[in-house]
Amino acid sequence: MTQASRWTVIGQLGEIPRQGARVVATAVGDIAVFRALDDSVFAVEDSCPHKGGKLSQGIVHGHAVTCPLHSWVIDLQSGEAAAPDVGCARRFAVRVEDGRVLLSVPGAAS
Known part of the structure; x- marks a missing residue:
């Protein structure tokens, strides 16, 4: 059985610096929302698997x-640690609409 998710606006894209992150506190723990230099946006748990x-x-x-x-490198698209390290940070769905960043967290209240 999967838990319901809800899209929540967490701010404007411009509020997250390029090559930086913003932390969002949720019922499932802190989520780091990253903005890459090319304006791609990713969301993973704010905890290294190491x-x-x-x-x-x-x-x-x-x-x-x-x-x-400890300098582990985590791929933001997959959450996977780069070899030779092994581990994975939980990923969350995130998207940008009209300059707003929306995050989907399983189990979020409707």
Whole structure:
């Protein structure tokens, strides 16, 4: 059984710096919403699969972020750690409409 999701406006695209992140507190934990240099937007849990480092505080490069604790590189499209590291950060659906960033969180109240 899947939990219902709801799209929630979390702000304007311009409020997230290019190659930066914004943290959104949700019922399922903190979610880091990243904006790449090309304005692509990604959302993953704000916790590195290695030792829980805050990915939102990492360095964004391309469509990846480097964890500030132990330099694990996490692919923002898949959530997967780059080899030789193994692990995955949970991904969340995110989209941009008319300059607004919308996030979908499973189990969000309607």
